[in-house]
Amino acid sequence: MNRDAIVGLVCLVMSAVLYATLGHIEEPRAAAFPRTIIITMGALSALMLLQHLLFPKPQAKQSPFPWIRVGGLFVIIIVYLALLEVVGFYLASFLFFMTVVCIMGFKRLTVKQTVSWVLGSVIFTAILFILFSVLLEVQTPRGLLI
Amino acid sequence: MVDFLTYFPQALTPINLLVLVLGVIGGLFLGATPGLSPTMAVALLVPFTFHMEPATGLVLLGAVYTATVAGGAISAILINIPGAPANIATLLDGHPMAKQGQAQKALYYCFISSLVGGLFGMVIMIFFTPPLAEISMEFGPSEMFWIAVFGISVMAGLTSGSVLKGLIGGMFGLLISVIGFSPMLATPRFVFHDVLTGGVAIVPALIGLFAIPQVFSLMETSHKLTNDVEFKPQKGILLKTIKENLSHVKALSIGSVVGSIIGVIPGAGGQVAGLIAYDQVRKFSKNPQSFGTGNPEGVAAAESANNAMVGPSLIPLLTLSVPGSPTAAVLLGGLLIHGLFPGPDLFRSHADVTYTFIASLVLAQFAMCIFGILMARYSHSVMKVPDLEMAAAVTVLAVFGTYSVQNSFDDVIVMFSLGTLMYIGRKVGFSAAPVVLGIILGAIAEDNFLKGKLIADTDVGVLHYFFTGSLNLIIIALCAASVGYSVFSEARQYKKAKARARAKEAGS
Numbered sequence: 001m002n003r004d005a006i007v008g009l010v011c012l013v014m015s016a017v018l019y020a021t022l023g024h025i026e027e028p029r030a031a032a033f034p035r036t037i038i039i040t041m042g043a044l045s046a047l048m049l050l051q052h053l054l055f056p057k058p059q060a061k062q063s064p065f066p067w068i069r070v071g072g073l074f075v076i077i078i079v080y081l082a083l084l085e086v087v088g089f090y091l092a093s094f095l096f097f098m099t100v101v102c103i104m105g106f107k108r109l110t111v112k113q114t115v116s117w118v119l120g121s122v123i124f125t126a127i128l129f130i131l132f133s134v135l136l137e138v139q140t141p142r143g144l145l146i
Numbered sequence: 147m148v149d150f151l152t153y154f155p156q157a158l159t160p161i162n163l164l165v166l167v168l169g170v171i172g173g174l175f176l177g178a179t180p181g182l183s184p185t186m187a188v189a190l191l192v193p194f195t196f197h198m199e200p201a202t203g204l205v206l207l208g209a210v211y212t213a214t215v216a217g218g219a220i221s222a223i224l225i226n227i228p229g230a231p232a233n234i235a236t237l238l239d240g241h242p243m244a245k246q247g248q249a250q251k252a253l254y255y256c257f258i259s260s261l262v263g264g265l266f267g268m269v270i271m272i273f274f275t276p277p278l279a280e281i282s283m284e285f286g287p288s289e290m291f292w293i294a295v296f297g298i299s300v301m302a303g304l305t306s307g308s309v310l311k312g313l314i315g316g317m318f319g320l321l322i323s324v325i326g327f328s329p330m331l332a333t334p335r336f337v338f339h340d341v342l343t344g345g346v347a348i349v350p351a352l353i354g355l356f357a358i359p360q361v362f363s364l365m366e367t368s369h370k371l372t373n374d375v376e377f378k379p380q381k382g383i384l385l386k387t388i389k390e391n392l393s394h395v396k397a398l399s400i401g402s403v404v405g406s407i408i409g410v411i412p413g414a415g416g417q418v419a420g421l422i423a424y425d426q427v428r429k430f431s432k433n434p435q436s437f438g439t440g441n442p443e444g445v446a447a448a449e450s451a452n453n454a455m456v457g458p459s460l461i462p463l464l465t466l467s468v469p470g471s472p473t474a475a476v477l478l479g480g481l482l483i484h485g486l487f488p489g490p491d492l493f494r495s496h497a498d499v500t501y502t503f504i505a506s507l508v509l510a511q512f513a514m515c516i517f518g519i520l521m522a523r524y525s526h527s528v529m530k531v532p533d534l535e536m537a538a539a540v541t542v543l544a545v546f547g548t549y550s551v552q553n554s555f556d557d558v559i560v561m562f563s564l565g566t567l568m569y570i571g572r573k574v575g576f577s578a579a580p581v582v583l584g585i586i587l588g589a590i591a592e593d594n595f596l597k598g599k600l601i602a603d604t605d606v607g608v609l610h611y612f613f614t615g616s617l618n619l620i621i622i623a624l625c626a627a628s629v630g631y632s633v634f635s636e637a638r639q640y641k642k643a644k645a646r647a648r649a650k651e652a653g654s
Contacts, residue, residue, distance in 0.1 A: 030333035041317035048310040100538040
């Protein structure tokens with residue numbers, strides 16, 4: 001089964017699961033519109049599955065996926081979000097910026113480069129502070145520190 | 147036209163002019179940066195406008211929209227990577243010109259042609275939008291429901307590689323729009339977690355769907371920019387280039403007309419406008435073989451077309467809530483968060499805001515040309531922004547932009563979750579534009595679906611109500627035509643791919 005057929009199958013299963021949850025909606029009239037959408041989505045998914053089973057497209061070879069870089073960034077963002085309400089927006093953003101450039105750019109890591117990254121992170125955070133807290137006076141996630 | 151002239155001075159207030167200039171400079175910079183799309187730039191800015199006067203906020207969004215489309219030509223010309231999808235046609239002749247040592251001339255051509263095309267598009271917009279808005283008064287719940295379906299069907303067909311994926315994406319967006327309490331019956335739907343109790347707001351969805359996938363994509367491969375262009379600033383070529391550029395009347399006219407027509411068609415977008423105009427100018431040229439080798443006419447055609455598209459792409463948006471391009475879809479989100487709903491009311495009750503916005507778009511065309519030309523000599527340095535810093539900065543801005551709208555951390559979680567899902571979706575061929583449109587048009591579709599159903603139940607029945615009447619039938623026919631056209635082009639591409647594969651097999 002090619003990739004697009006699998007995508008069609010996943011969408012079809014998702015439509016079926018969502019359709020099953022419609023029973024939990026107390027007022028039947030409130031379920032009318034979502035039901036129409038889910039049935040349409042299910043029909044389109046079934047069409048896609050059939051299309052790619054009957055007329056499979058030649059698949060281009062893909063380069064290996066950079067799991068470590070993308071997965072690493074995903075984890076760093078999750079930690080950043082978790083820290084936002086603990087240490088506050090500005091400190092969390094400074095740490096996030098530093099972590100991304102240092103960890104993801106470790107191949108370029110030299111003393112000169114590290115100093116420029118630290119300076120860059122400080123300047124970036126300072127600009128954020130001046131723009132958001134001083135000029136726009138908007139609220140940012142607050143934590144223990146700022 | 148009278149209303150436009152009446153409200154024109156409001157676009158000239160110091161704050162609006164300052165925002166306009168900053169928006170244009172920022173937009174040129176963002177457009178020139180490979181990896182940052184105009185749609186994402188506008189999506190990131192939407193929450194900032196929340197803290198501004200509606201007119202000033204829209205001036206900013208309009209200026210960025212105009213400038214990013216033109217700014218994308220800088221990287222197309224200098225490093226052969228279009229800064230925005232709208233600039234694909236620009237690189238065909240722009241980059242060869244740059245390789246021949248005419249980078250600065252190519253950039254001047256790009257901004258002058260963009261100004262000509264952009265002004266033409268604005269004239270079309272100013273004359274056609276108010277009368278079309280009046281026609282939309284004739285629309286009842288059934289017609290409005292079909293208009294919402296039309297918007298999704300067109301966007302689905304033209305922005306994804308596969309019409310089925312586009313339509314499924316649109317349905318997914320519609321489903322996201324119904325999360326939370328039903329607006330008419332106050333019943334909770336699909337509230338699987340407390341975070342979803344209030345539903346999914348437009349701004350977190352916009353930012354998540356456009357910014358987060360881009361952040362992950364930036365991380366996948368650092369841009370290995372193969373810069374084969376040596377940029378040497380030349381003095382005293384501006385006046386000569388303006389004269390030469392304006393003498394290409396045929397290329398500029400075809401580009402402007404094609405761009406305006408494509409702009410009005412919902413969902414078509416700038417990349418189609420640029421490519422079609424380029425192709426037409428080449429066909430009408432006495433020297434078609436020179437295209438692709440550094441012919442300035444190619445740059446003039448592509449750039450006049452993609453900026454001519456900007457104004458007309460807002461016609462269906464301001465009259466019917468159907469955006470003419472993915473960026474216009476994000477602009478719709480900007481209008482809605484300021485409580486401005488497309489239709490005739492926009493030109494009556496909110497005439498001051500609407501006409502100030504339109505006037506600022508005209509001014510933005512001039513500002514884009516002036517600052518573009520000024521920046522042209524230094525534009526090569528824009529290409530040096532490193533991906534890692536860009537990815538980190540975009541993430542921080544996305545988090546802040548999302549949080550600032552309602553001071554809600556739940557919105558940040560929704561934004562990141564949707565963005566991660568969209569990144570996976572993009573990997574298997576889905577596009578963000580139909581999903582966003584589904585979310586935005588979902589409320590309009592459901593509201594009118596339920597109103598129509600109520601009317602139909604007491605009168606002629608649902609099928610009769612939704613499927614009869616000349617306006618309903620015209621819009622349904624348009625939906626069928628847009629899906630039919632997309633299916634036809636997909637089938638044609640499939641045949642071509644199969645023929646190529648067969649030829650390859652026979653060759654080996």
